Amino acid sequence: MRTAAASHEPDRIRMLARVTAGMAADGRRRAPRTRPRWTRVVSPVAGLAAAVAATGIAVVATDGAERPQTVRTSSEPAEPAAPPAGAGAGADSASADPDRRPGDEPDAGSQSDAERHTPSAYPTAAGPNHLAEPTVRSKGTINTHSNPYWAQSDITLTIGRPLTSLTVELRxxxxxxxxxxxxxxxxxxxxVTTATHAEDGVLVYRWTLRKGATVTPGRYVLAGQYNHAEGDRDTGRDAYAASGNGASGAFAVRGDFPQFTVGD
Structure with a gap:
């Protein structure tokens, strides 16, 4: 029997025919229903294919009968999604370029690196006065020999180039x-001519370079001396100014005086 069983070859066509016949008989016992179009056979080969398909459906439908499910033997290709509005020939050129990534587009309102780093963005060659010594430097101080009753205000001018006119005022x-x-x-x-007068509660000293005279480069002091009420005098409202002309052109400087305490 084992030998006969081993050599036995089942007749697959006959088995499929029986399965088909059984399904047809079962269908006659149930309520009539529309047959699917795939059961219609037009030739023996088509009938065989239909039987195979029917067998596959029967297996799927009966496996786990407690959980009925719908089975599709094949699926039709899905309809292609409609292109978004504006796509096609009239679409933005940025979306038509496959090599362009989001963010590649330059900001229309910003400067490019080339524009920001052009030579015109940096200072050009220095002019005649670039980093040059000022024509006149000035400083105001209270002379160290001042005392509780008397004081001297010093204006120190450092002249870099000859001056042909000069006016200095101490207030x-x-x-x-x-x-x-x-x-x-x-x-x-x-x-130099010197003049002194009082106006609006201020003692004014004025030095003026005479016409035709020249101030050569150097360091000069112009000082005003005065008595005052006893004690340390408040210099908060004192001031000076100097202006004039020379080889480098016109100039003007001004300044004030630091507070001075007798004995410092």
Whole structure:
């Protein structure tokens, strides 16, 4: 029997025919229903294919009968999704370029690196006065020989180039009993005129370079001396200014005086 069983070859066509016949008989016992189009056979070969398909459906349908399910033997290709509005010939050229990535487009309102780094964005060659010494430097101080009753305000000018005109003014606020006691300068006496007067509570000293005179480069002091009420005098409202002309053109400087305490 084992030998006969081993050599036995089942008749697959007959088995499929029986399965088909059984399904047809079962269908007659049930309520009539529309047959699917795939059961219609037009030739023996088509009938065989239909039987195979029927067998496959029977297996799927009966496997796990407690969980009925619909089975599709084949699926038709899905309809292609409609292109978004605006796509096609009239679409933006950025979307038509497959090599362009999001963010590649330059910002229309920004400068490119080339525009930001052109030579015109940097300073050009220095002009005549670039990093050059100023024509006139100035500084205001209270002379260290001042005392509780008397003081001297010094204006120091450092001249870099010859001056053909110069006017210097010292203004000492009347903080109480301020009276002029004199004035002097290290400029040549014959080249400068000195004037002193009081106006609106301020003692004014003015030095003016005479016409035709020249101030040569160097360091010069112009000083105003005065008495004042006893004690340390407040210099907060004192000031000076200097202006003139020379080889480098016109200039003007101004400044004030630091507070001075007797004994410092």
């Amino acid at each position: 000492v606020a009347d903080t109480g009993d301020v009276r002029s006691t004199g004035a002097w300068t290290s400029l040549p006496t014959g080249d």
